[in-house]
Amino acid sequence: MTINHRETTYHEVSASADENQFLTFSLGDEEYGVDILKVQEIKGYVPTTRIPNAPHDVVGVLNLRGTIVPIVDIRRKFGMEQIEYDQFTAIVVVVVQNRVMGMIVDSVSEVMSIPPANIQPPPDFGDMNANLLTGMGKVADKLIILLDIDTVLLGENAGMSLAA
Template sequence: MTTLIDKYDVGNSNSSGISQFLTFALNDQEFGIEILRVQEIKNFTRVTPIPNMPECIKGVINLRGTVVPIVDLRKKFAMPSAEYNQFTVIIVVNVGTKIMGLVVDAVSDVLNVGEESIEKTPDLGAIDTSFITGLAKSGDRLVALLNIEYLLGDQFSAPSV
């Protein structure tokens, strides 16, 4: 278990082995991102579309002078799209050296999880589950912890035609 945490933790685990995750909702499911990856959370604003991109790339926004691409996570996970409402937010995350915005239904809270309550992703055979680092249990909630690098890394290189 330690190795799992060490591997994906960017340094927020203190000596007691507690990690913090920002949780958010997508299509009534709960997901978590390491809190240190999160730069800020902002309301959904107008997005400038980029031509000829996969459907999940909504476009780019101006984040105080930086042009930041926006990914709709519902589209990324092939979930049915939803109307954007007042709860719809953009979570701005750091992926490697890059900054990206994720559109999610709503943010919930910050979850403190001890190492012992993170479970390994169940092996689903042929299905690639690498984008989930583990499942965190908190009370009766089950939060899927996302591996942002794996999930979004492919967006940075142009698809080979």
């Protein structure tokens, strides 16, 4: 997935009611964002327990204060090259459709507000990947890829889908 950067300059944005807030994280060279309301917590990487015969991107399960939480490696999910987990590796715990799940990302960046006017519809890739995005957010000179986390984690082609 390659995205051309477009150089756009914006004034400092202030949070307001109709702005969406996103938690941003990095994967490789790109910045991704997920709706902050879906995020339950962020924790550092800890080893998981492998689930036998699980899809490639489901690396295992984790004990989150007594709850068994499946963990998805987003790099594997997106077919990206795998890297060693290090001290920046984070697990973003999200709640999608009443399920608690974790995603492993390279590192967590910040929480930012993006006014709807600065969000473009996802570009037409002409393939499956397009519906994994809700749009492209522009903040200062950065372009944030906004993920539709429900589809990413639970969509038809997702390893977490209900159908075994």
